Amino acid sequence: MTTIHATALVEDGAQLGENVSIGPFCQVGANVSLGDGVKLRSHVLIEGHTSLGANSEVHAFACLGGPPQHLGYQGEDTKLIIGDKTVIREHVTMHPGTAQGRGETRVGANGFFMAGSHVAHDCIVGDHVVFANGATLGGHVTIEDYVFMGGLCAVHQFCRIGAYAFVGGMAGVPTDVIPYGSVFGNHAHLAGLNIVGMKRRGMARAVIHELRAAYRLLFAEEGTFQERLADVAERFKDTGEVMRIVDFIRADTSRPLCTPQD
Numbered sequence: 001m002t003t004i005h006a007t008a009l010v011e012d013g014a015q016l017g018e019n020v021s022i023g024p025f026c027q028v029g030a031n032v033s034l035g036d037g038v039k040l041r042s043h044v045l046i047e048g049h050t051s052l053g054a055n056s057e058v059h060a061f062a063c064l065g066g067p068p069q070h071l072g073y074q075g076e077d078t079k080l081i082i083g084d085k086t087v088i089r090e091h092v093t094m095h096p097g098t099a100q101g102r103g104e105t106r107v108g109a110n111g112f113f114m115a116g117s118h119v120a121h122d123c124i125v126g127d128h129v130v131f132a133n134g135a136t137l138g139g140h141v142t143i144e145d146y147v148f149m150g151g152l153c154a155v156h157q158f159c160r161i162g163a164y165a166f167v168g169g170m171a172g173v174p175t176d177v178i179p180y181g182s183v184f185g186n187h188a189h190l191a192g193l194n195i196v197g198m199k200r201r202g203m204a205r206a207v208i209h210e211l212r213a214a215y216r217l218l219f220a221e222e223g224t225f226q227e228r229l230a231d232v233a234e235r236f237k238d239t240g241e242v243m244r245i246v247d248f249i250r251a252d253t254s255r256p257l258c259t260p261q262d
Helices: 195-200 205-218 225-235 240-250
Strands: 049-052 079-082 104-107 181-184 189-193
Touching: 189 195, 189 205, 195 205, 205 225, 205 240, 225 240
Parallel strands: 049 079, 079 104
Antiparallel strands: 181 189
8 A cells, every 4th residue: 555644745647656655754746656665765855757666765865856967957858767676875866867968867776875875867877786875976977787886986977887896985987997897096096806796796706717817918018908908809708707898898988998007
């Protein structure tokens, strides 16, 4: 059974699934869709064309779907789409897309967004991500699956963070981070692979060994980077995890690649 606290405001037109719980002093806009089992704790604001997936939970003072922080935004009907089983803690902000961008912001399923973290306009965020307190994305950022974002880190507009990567606390990231990479510092530099994260996800020891070997070859001193990339692609062509890195690097992008510190 859906329950709405007497002090909550749910505008006409809002779509509520089954067994939704809306706590005290929440506000849900007319173009909002809440999936089955969604729980809004208290003082939650959800507005705009926002869709929140089933069995998600939102805590106090989170603001979802408000106007993007973009000077060119003129009130267009852009979207924010959030996947199932997402936990959004206190004071989190997530904004919809812009007409100048892709027109929508997408956040995957099973994410955990700690207090004060921010997802900007036109971002794409994958599944099973963790954003620690205050982690911040600029506009048009892509975060792939299973990424861990450390507290108070910040990612520059249009950057990509590859799957299973780890971004250290307070890191400023102006460049693309390879899948499985681990970066630290301001400005951030590549400090190796996210071995701890891979082990936690149950990755086989043999695969981790292959990734380590590929990493050493890719960032060796001999030859040019493109020559080393070609060598990695040939030597590890049958290792899907390594080829994920190769494909990530070869993809068209507007940002340089995060590399080890000299």
